[in-house]
Amino acid sequence: MQIIKKINKKILFALLILIIFFIIISIGVLTYGVQSKVSEIKNYKPKIALRILDRNDRLIANVFEDEFRYFAKFDEIPPKIIETLLAVEDTMFFEHNGINFDAISRAMIKNIKNGGYTEGGSTITQQLVKNIALSSEKTIDRKLKEAILARKIENIMTKEEILEKYLNHIYFGHGYYGVKTAAHGYFNKDLQNLTLKEIAMLMALPRAPSYYDPVKNLEFSISRANNILERMHSIGWIDKDEYETAIKERPNVYNQTLSQNLAPYIVDEVLRQLSSIKDLKTGGYVVKTNIDLDYQKIAQNALVHGYNNIQKRLSNRSKTNTDNNDEIDTLNGAIVVTENETGNILALVGGIDYTRSNFNRATQSQRQFGSTIKPFIYQIAFDMGYSPASNISDTAKRFGPDIDEEDTELSQDEINEEEMIWKPRNFNKNFNGLVTLKEALKYSLNLATINLSDLIGFQNIYNKMTYYGFKNLQKDMSIVLGNVSLSPIEAAKYYSLFANYGTINEPKLIRSITNINNEEVYKDDNKTLEVTTQDQAFLTIDALKNIITNGTGKRARVNGIELAGKTGTTNDNIDAWFSGFSPTLQVVVWYGRDDNTPIGQYESGGVVAAPVFAHFFSNILKFEPGLKRKFDIPDGVWKQNVNGEDYYYTIKSKIPKQRTNKLNDNLIF
Secondary structure, three states, X not given: OHHHHHHHHHHHHHHHHHHHHHHHHHHHHHHHHOHHHHHHHHOOOOOEOEEEEOOOOOEEEEEOOOOOEOOOOHHHOXXXXXXXXXXXXXXXXXXXXXXXXHHHHHHHHHHHHHOOOOOOOOOHHHHHHHHHHOOOOOOHHHHHHHHHHHHHHHHHOOHHHHXXXXXXXXXXXXXXXXXXXXXXXXXXXXHHHOOHHHHHHHHOOOOOOOOOOOOOOHHHHHHHHHHHHHHHHHOOOOOHHHHHHHHHOOOOOOOOXXXXXXXXXXXXXXXXXXXXXXXXXXXXOEEEEOOOHHHHHHHHXXXXXXXXXXXXXXXXXXXXXXXXXXXXXXXXXXXXXXXXXXXXXXXXXOOOOOOOOOOOOOOOOOEEOHHHHHHHHHHHHHHOOOOOOOEEEEOOOOEOOOOOHHHXXXXXXXXXXXXXXXXXXXXXXXXXEEEEHHHHHHOOOHHHHHHHHHHHOHHHHHHHHHHHOOOOOOOOHHHHXXXXXXXXXXXXXXXXXXXXXXXXXXXXXXXXXXXXXOOEEXXXXXXXXXXXXXXXXXXXXXXXXXXXXXXXXXXXXXOOOOOEEEEEEOHHHOEEEEEEEOOOEEEEEEEEEOOOOOOOOOOOHHHHOHHHHHHHHHHHHHHXXXXXXXXXXXXXXXXXXXXXXXXXXXXOOOOOOOOOOOOOOOOOO
16 A cells, blocks of 8 residues: 555656746746747737828828728826726836736636636736737637747836837727827827827727717716726826816717828828838838828819819700710810929829729820920020010921921811921911010910021920920921920929029928928929029910900919919810919819820810919819919019000010011910
């Protein structure tokens, strides 16, 4: 019997040794197995949304991949948020080394009493480990890994680092990841502006985000927040006054999505321009644009207003239901608004309805420019010594056989197919004899422009326009009537030659980019090209003013402000343009069909686009009544009256002899 007892003791001892050895080996294996997880947690960087702001730092859109999150550094997180979190999740956080054995013991006892797993007793460190590197399964193996990792993390990270990662990682419901996102989403506030009650409502969410969502279950959320406040008061972390004030408060809760997109065409263009940044949507960048959301709204409304008017006219002419009119369905437009002096893009709308078509016509389309090109020809002439009062012949002229049918914007009946002779004509098919350059531009006379181009030399025009930046120019005379393809944003660039008094500005959408550390990683430079002097540019500006006052752009007039601009219409009314400007703002408007078919009979640039230009300025003046109203006249410019009309001159321009012939004031183009 004694021998048997000795044998049993040896067996038990051996078993105990084996069990201890097994536990040691298991812990060793687990420790080795989770080693890679330590680095994963230490170096963990959550996915942080890209924020796109307007020039007044108002949110245009948040762009993200899987998780919508703002990031808050520890110094940005108010102490009351930390205290409230610890009161809810881990009161002894700053005392333990990753594992709170007292909390685990209490949880085990509670689970035994309840006959199931109801409480875990995990510390914040353990929760961080589980959320980042482990699964949520309730197994002994996972809990051991969690404990081992928690101890290791506490040895290599500070308590502040752990809290920062935790508060930025966890889910707060409603699509919000991280405490900063939740503060903005539920309460429209920065962290430092949250009340104690709002903080308590937020800290209730991680344990049951859906149940305590204040948007869906406000009463449950408030009740849970009150319980948290009672605990904070009971352990002495808030005083009586703080407690009573917070208990009585009933915060305003917002039902919103911060992933809003107030200007989708802008957002798409930002993403396109910054596509080389690999972590653009996850790296926490803040992109500040030059867009003004108020301008953007006014521009969008103006574009839609013009579109609706086209629909009405076409419907009245066709006498059919607009819903069944296939032509109208292909109609679209674009508008670009820039600052004259800087080139900053204040508004950019790439289509009538983004939900119908996300193709950005403002930046991606290539359309024929039509007569909107003519001011550049006249500027070249002025820079060569001609003045607005110089005479030019508005009579027929024939060209060939160099012009190909596809190289001209004019209708086919103007080309002799056998001899390939180009016979350009005016819009009204009339001839006006001798006219001044100012009058020729005022009424958009094709024949006068062709004769002027022939006089100053096509090669000079080609070289100058290439210098201005125009691309893919045909090497024939048809370019002087608009056989040039470009986008509205490119039109805005080139027209800044006039709006900015002789200096071309590159349109600029992005103002700056900062990374998660608030370091500026990009700042837009001011790309300019001075192509003529201010006084020479003013000669064209005055002529463009005259177009709106008395010429083809009458529908662009707005009372109380000087405006300048040019209409443009391509062959068969396929494209309709108006490019113009005030003393401070430039606006380019384009309409056309996506399938390059005609807009409709009589739908010229003066009818289609000019009123949209006027609509924009009428509304922008209501928004900004202090907008500059008159153009500056450079010192090197003087005025002289010729045959009852005022003309401006520079030292470079020539003063012509007076003449007596008059033009038909009823021309519309």
